Amino acid sequence: MTSSLTGRPAILCDWLDVTFSPTDCPYPELNLLLLDAGFTVQRDAGGSRCYVPPEGRGMVQVTHASRFAKVSISGGACAAIRRLGVFDQVLHVLGTSPHKVTRVDAALDVMTDASFVIESLSHRYPDGRVSLGRKALPVKRILSTRPDGRDSGTYYVGHRTAARFTARVYDKTLEALEKRGELLPPTTRFEVTARKDSGATLRDAALPESIFWHIAAPALLKLPEGVPVWQPNTDMTWASAPPTFDPAATLRRRVEHSAELDALADVADSLGDEGRKYLLFLLERRISPSAGSETADCTESAA
Secondary structure, eight states: OOBOOSSOOOOEEEEEEEEEBTTBOOHHHHHHHHHHTTOEEEEOTTSOEEEEOTTSOOOEEEEEOSSOEEEEEOHHHHHHHHHTTOHHHHHHHHTTSOEEEEEEEEEEEESSOHHHHHHHHHHHOTTSEEESSSSEEEEEEEEEEOTTSOEEEEEEESTTSOOSEEEEEEEHHHHHHHHHOOOOOSOEEEEEEEETTSOOOHHHHHSTHHHHHHHHTTTTBOOOTTOOOOOTTOOTTOOOOOOOOOHHHHHHHHHHTOHHHHHHHHHHHTTOTTHHHHHHHHHHHHHOGGGOOGGGOTTSOOO
């Protein structure tokens, strides 16, 4: 039987991918916003910039390629950005350039044991096919036996398919324990994903309730009363607040509190009296406009 809920529980954006033209990406503004919010930055093996929130969980990845630029915000980073109070500002920055939302995840946590929910869904769909839209999608279950003897894990709908809408139902308590050693009360997460040409927009990241229930009901959950009907390809009735910055203050604060600069200074001191002069030379050469760094121009492709 389809799970039901009382009232209208909170739905949260748990992943966001936004794609831009390689020559029109709002990277400089996003970079300033994230640095001002306390994110640290590093590069991955592919050359993408990866911003890690102050808590250390999640990542905002900025990728530049010859044919596109993409900003990818993980679930942990979405949560951190909300806690920092700048989620709408991030969306505003992303919306300042022509773009396409290529993935948005919306999630609902229900305080119930996921093993029973997954068992119920397996009985409801014994043929292993679930319709989230017009076409039935295959089901994949990845389960393990918990210490209490119950089988639990993740129930995927449309896993690794080209479907515009997919979903997963998983044991968040078990995931938190296995991945992070966290102890949570019995919690089931219902998570839906809209991809590609689904019609998802930044509005759906800001207000994900409608798109969540459009995908999840009635196949996985019973639709609560009063949920607005989802309209694809529209940002109407939603506007985000533009961020306000003091770039000079951000630079000063980041430099003054940079642990990496402190560590580099220690390395420079090990070289002797001229060590810090050499460090300053390297820093000046690195940030000099003549160096051609892509940090000054988001239109360049990452190495």
